Amino acid sequence: MAITFIDVVNLLINGCIEGLLIALPTLALTLVMGIARFPNAATGDYMTLSAYAGIGVQALGTTSILLAGLGAIAAGAALSIVFYLWVFRALRGRAPVASLVASIGVAFFARSMLTLFVGHDQHTFAIPLVRAWNFGGIRLLPTDLYVAAVALLAMLLLFAMLHLTPIGRQMRAIADNPDLARACGIRSGRVLLALWATVGVLCALGGMMFGIKAVVSPEFGWELLIPAFAAMIVGGIGSPVGAVVGAVLLGVASELSVPIVGPSYKIAVAFGLLLLVLLVRPRGLFGRALVAR
Amino acid sequence: MSSPITRRDVLLAGAGLAAASTLPRVAFAQDAGTFRIGTLCPITGAGSPFGSGMQKSIEAIVAEVNAAGGAGGRKLELFNEDSQTKPDAAVLAAKKLIEVNKVQAILGTWSSGVTLAVMPLTEAAGIIEMNCSGAPSISTLDTKDLVWRFQATNDRFGQAFAVIAEKRGYKRPATMAFNNASGIGNAEGFKKAWEKKGGKVVAGVVYEPNRPSYRTELQQVLAQKPDVIVTGSYLPDSTIILREWYQSGQPTQWIMPGWAANPDLVKAVGNEVVEGLISVDSVSNENAQSYKAYGAAYQKAAGKEGSTNVYAAMTWDMVMCLALAMEAAGRGATVAQINAKIRDVANPEGTKVYTFAEGKKLLGEKKKINYEGASSRLDFDQYGDVTPDFGMFVIEKGVLVRRDVISI
Numbered sequence: 001m002a003i004t005f006i007d008v009v010n011l012l013i014n015g016c017i018e019g020l021l022i023a024l025p026t027l028a029l030t031l032v033m034g035i036a037r038f039p040n041a042a043t044g045d046y047m048t049l050s051a052y053a054g055i056g057v058q059a060l061g062t063t064s065i066l067l068a069g070l071g072a073i074a075a076g077a078a079l080s081i082v083f084y085l086w087v088f089r090a091l092r093g094r095a096p097v098a099s100l101v102a103s104i105g106v107a108f109f110a111r112s113m114l115t116l117f118v119g120h121d122q123h124t125f126a127i128p129l130v131r132a133w134n135f136g137g138i139r140l141l142p143t144d145l146y147v148a149a150v151a152l153l154a155m156l157l158l159f160a161m162l163h164l165t166p167i168g169r170q171m172r173a174i175a176d177n178p179d180l181a182r183a184c185g186i187r188s189g190r191v192l193l194a195l196w197a198t199v200g201v202l203c204a205l206g207g208m209m210f211g212i213k214a215v216v217s218p219e220f221g222w223e224l225l226i227p228a229f230a231a232m233i234v235g236g237i238g239s240p241v242g243a244v245v246g247a248v249l250l251g252v253a254s255e256l257s258v259p260i261v262g263p264s265y266k267i268a269v270a271f272g273l274l275l276l277v278l279l280v281r282p283r284g285l286f287g288r289a290l291v292a293r
Numbered sequence: 294m295s296s297p298i299t300r301r302d303v304l305l306a307g308a309g310l311a312a313a314s315t316l317p318r319v320a321f322a323q324d325a326g327t328f329r330i331g332t333l334c335p336i337t338g339a340g341s342p343f344g345s346g347m348q349k350s351i352e353a354i355v356a357e358v359n360a361a362g363g364a365g366g367r368k369l370e371l372f373n374e375d376s377q378t379k380p381d382a383a384v385l386a387a388k389k390l391i392e393v394n395k396v397q398a399i400l401g402t403w404s405s406g407v408t409l410a411v412m413p414l415t416e417a418a419g420i421i422e423m424n425c426s427g428a429p430s431i432s433t434l435d436t437k438d439l440v441w442r443f444q445a446t447n448d449r450f451g452q453a454f455a456v457i458a459e460k461r462g463y464k465r466p467a468t469m470a471f472n473n474a475s476g477i478g479n480a481e482g483f484k485k486a487w488e489k490k491g492g493k494v495v496a497g498v499v500y501e502p503n504r505p506s507y508r509t510e511l512q513q514v515l516a517q518k519p520d521v522i523v524t525g526s527y528l529p530d531s532t533i534i535l536r537e538w539y540q541s542g543q544p545t546q547w548i549m550p551g552w553a554a555n556p557d558l559v560k561a562v563g564n565e566v567v568e569g570l571i572s573v574d575s576v577s578n579e580n581a582q583s584y585k586a587y588g589a590a591y592q593k594a595a596g597k598e599g600s601t602n603v604y605a606a607m608t609w610d611m612v613m614c615l616a617l618a619m620e621a622a623g624r625g626a627t628v629a630q631i632n633a634k635i636r637d638v639a640n641p642e643g644t645k646v647y648t649f650a651e652g653k654k655l656l657g658e659k660k661k662i663n664y665e666g667a668s669s670r671l672d673f674d675q676y677g678d679v680t681p682d683f684g685m686f687v688i689e690k691g692v693l694v695r696r697d698v699i700s701i
Contacts (some may be wrong), residue, residue, distance in 0.1 A: 007512065007516070010508075010509075010512055011432045011509055014506060014508045014509050014512075017506070018504075018505055018506055021505055061614050075692075117336065118334075120338070120341035120342075121341070121342065121557065122528060122529050122532065122557070122561065123561075124532065124561045124562070129536060129539055129540055129562075129563065129565075129566065130540065131539075131540055131541075132541055132542055134542065139541055141508075142542050143540070180500070183674075199340040199639075208504055213505050213533075214504075214505045214506065214529075214532075214533050215505060215529045215532045215533060215561065217529060218337075219503075220503070224503075224505075253510050258509050258510075258513065259513075262498070262499070263498050263499065263500045263501065263509065263510045263513070264472055264500070264501060265498045266501070266509075267501055291500050
């Protein structure tokens with residue numbers, strides 16, 4: 001099969017959309033990694049539960065995707081804060097592995113509670129299906145544009161928060177040097193609450209966007225965890241810009257490889273790229289060298 | 294330094310001896326008393342729409358067999374585990390069933406990946422394995438003839454797809470397959486059968502599970518302008534693929550296996566998208582008495598009609614075959630001796646029977662029986678595979694309507 005320019009453009013579009021989708025949970029991962037300093041394995045399940053909250057809102061009788069989204073965001077933020085206050089706060093100051101193991105437990109707990117009450121059936125959001133816009137073979141899906149716009153907007157708001165507001169500045173200060181931040185009188189309790197709320201919102205948006213594009217099932221968030229981890233590592237651990245760039249890069253690379261290696265191996269290509277980046281730049285594209293203490 | 298032996302010591306030793314001497318006897322009595330069956334149905338994961346029903350069906354028929362006095366002088370005892378439709382989880386569960394519960398048969402594995410992962414364990418333990426999986430390789434990997442398949446192989450599904458595609462006059466078929474033994478088996482089976490008929494498959498892709506989008510894969514297939522796409526797929530991926538295909542706006546037709554194209558798919562994507570889609574599934578042996586018995590029991594156990602779960606009819610037949618084989622093998626038979634009787638009680642030559650009580654009575658009179666199953670006629674070939682009939686369902690206004698029954 002000959003590959004035309006149009007095919008490549010279509011692949012590029014698919015890759016960008018998939019990348020932007022993964023970028024949301026990657027941002028949530030990298031923020032926790034940078035500020036609370038542990039890999040949060042429950043990130044995917046926050047997405048799942050938020051998406052189910054959105055489905056729940058629609059099940060009440062509304063077809064409004066906006067209301068569903070707001071429900072998901074509220075649920076995501078609440079969930080994330082509850083688990084912080086309940087589990088992760090008690091583990092602060094311990095080795096990161098304690099929080100990591102706890103987060104795996106939180107993930108299992110959250111998923112099991114979900115399946116206990118709603119079962120294992122798949123769900124979909126009630127959204128009208130619209131035909132793609134066709135520009136001479138280049139196909140653009142309105143749904144995809146919507147997903148991309150929401151993801152971009154969320155990132156814009158996140159970066160505005162991190163760089164333009166006092167709480168964002170404090171977050172970055174803690175990420176840079178927790179001891180120095182504390183010495184400067186930054187109250188980490190408040191900052192961490194804000195962090196977990198942000199993480200919850202990011203996960204909720206990621207979950208909603210995934211649910212709109214694909215299907216909502218109890219395992220989908222957990223399955224997205226590995227790609228999100230890979231994107232975080234490529235971009236550089238703890239770097240929000242790196243998270244977005246890493247996710248889009250992996251998405252585009254894997255889609256563009258399809259005509260060459262076929263769809264079965266596109267994931268392998270993404271991980272090949274991960275290896276390559278780590279060989280050349282072990283700290284990731286935008287990461288800083290971490291010093292083990 | 295010597296210490297006198299007190300009365301207490303003697304008593305203690307005596308009690309210990311007495312206790313020790315009873316131990317092996319207790320264990321022996323347990324072995325002879327029950328036949329231990331492990332169930333490994335897909336309660337969670339991709340098979341979850343069917344798994345609970347499959348297990349309930351097994352529980353119902355086991356209760357029936359036990360109520361009829363058990364089989365071969367033994368009661369059946371169940372140990373339930375969840376395969377999660379995942380090979381790794383299923384292997385752990387199977388190990389537990391074999392090593393801790395000491396089961397003598399494992400029933401109800403559903404996805405081919407799970408069955409293929411569990412088979413080496415059951416074979417090593419020398420116990421019976423009964424499944425609803427389709428992967429062709431299961432037939433040949435079963436070297437000790439301990440594996441029994443109650444579902445049509447994917448190869449046979451592929452043949453049925455090809456018959457339907459030919460009947461419907463399609464000329465340019467393409468395939469899309471979920472990357473596992475079953476998905477690829479369907480697509481390959483179709484390709485083989487179609488090329489035997491002198492046709493050509495214009496495109497084929499194998500795609501990965503758990504992706505948010507399959508646009509790229511669709512793009513590759515649709516570029517060849519197929520008039521029909523034959524899939525080896527499951528429900529979640531089919532949902533995504535159909536939605537993205539519909540949105541792409543390029544006309545084509547679809548032939549899908551019934552475990553993907555079911556009422557849940559219609560609910561997920563809406564009537565308009567699936568209008569005219571062809572769903573193919575093995576059909577139960579609906580006119581048989583055994584099917585009626587199963588249907589009544591399933592209604593009672595699961596609160597749904599028996600026709601909503603073809604796999605529950607298969608698991609019903611699993612216990613039935615096993616129990617009848619135990620009865621035929623007689624008291625105290627080993628697993629191997631029971632296994633050797635399965636074809637004897639299910640295959641032709643012999644009086645047709647439909648319930649356990651009937652079979653038990655005739656076997657007691659030393660007559661040859663032929664159990665006609667609820668899921669199919671249940672005649673096992675040399676690989677332990679069966680050949681059910683296939684139903685061709687067309688989705689019309691959101692309802693699956695059976696338009697044809699295909700025998701291959």
